[in-house]
Amino acid sequence: MADGKRYSNGKMNVLELSGDYREMGRQYGKLFKDQIVKFYERAIEGYFIKNANMPYLRLLAISRLIFRRYPPKIKEIFNGISEISGISLNRIIMLDQINTFEFIRNQNLGRCSNMAVWGDYTEDGSLVFGRNFDQPEYFKNFNDFLALTIFSPDDGIPTASIGYAGQIGISAALNRQGVFIANNEAPTMKSDGIEIKTPSVLVLELEFLMSSSDLGGLDRLIKGAKANCPIIVSAGDNKRSYTYEWTVSGMKRRSEDKNGILVSTNHFAHPSWSRPALLPGSYVKTLERRANLLSLGEKHKGKFNIQKMKEVLDTTVDKGGATHVGQTTFQMIIVPDRLEMHVKIPDFQDWTEFDLKAPLTRHALTGDAAPSLQ
Secondary structure, X not given: OOOOEEEEEXXXXXXXXXXXXXXXXXXXXXXXXXXXXXXXXXXXXXXHHHHOOOOHHHHHHHHHHHHOOOOHHHHHHHHHHHHHHOOXXXXXXXXXXXXXXXXXXXXXXXXXXXXXXXXXXXXXXXXXXXXXEEOOHHHHHHHHHEEEEEEEEOOOOOEEEEEEOOOOOOXXXXXXXXXXXXXXXXXXXXXXXXXXXXXXXXXXXXXXXXOOOOHHHHHHHHHOOOOOOOEEEEEXXXXXXXXXXXXXXXXXXXXXXXOOEEEEOOOOOOOOOOOOOOOOOHHHHHHHHHHHHHHHHHHOOOOEXXXXXXXXXXXXXXXXXOEOOOOEEEEXXXXXXXXXXXXXEOOOEEEEEEEOOOOOOOOOOOOOOOOOOO
């Protein structure tokens, strides 16, 4: 078994894992045991059980029901983590569901914002993607557990994913071929909910990225899958971006709002949805945040680069942007063509560059692999 690597970039941990899925899990467990133990105490025991009054047995039941539907390869990662770390599998899979727990606790939650610009909107025509990942202010207590993990499987495409300790399901990720995914909370109506018989979208997406050499390949995989909960998925490569507005019963794909710009917040913007119109202020001003980003896109058309995207993401809602004071957990910029990420954790770490060319190419690229879609 390879040893894997753990190091830091600023205050943020970076893990590099390789081999088969069990081996990557064992490396993760060996390198990150200390963070997993501390994060369980702070997030599960300290926040969800004590502060949010969600009983342990309820959290465990939800986690185990969802984990039963994980793809076999991803289950092997978790088994490897538990095997080498000595931490129970129950505790590890609960950490992977913290976003689900928060969604169940507050189904009207929705704060994230994504913006992709390319073509005439950017300085050199290449795509630049900006993201705000937002959770309640309490999640600021989890800042030191955020990590960038690079998975380099023997049978797939190396993929870098940002998440908390023990969290394998994707919040935002980029693969060696420059294909990326970022997830936003979606609005929930009476007919929406969580389908426990369908595999978790967040872990399916990890398999999808390990199997997609371009956006076309990822598009086919997403269209062939079902969602286990309402979700808004932004995806793209170095040429263009799509947004998938997804419920357990169906999905609609949006292309650009205008030629070269695509913005997603926390409501379904595809015109063919027959859902009640949202009122201003709904879902933490999702309508206003989307309008603000589109307006900033036009203001800076032709000028977008990494620095300009930082300026846009650092513009708060009250100043005509989409960022929440006190509730933006992390911000991220992806430049697929250069395999670059830039990450900011407000009040914890300023903008930091992650050059992923070396970490994503240390291990041989074996090409596309067929994901398991049970």
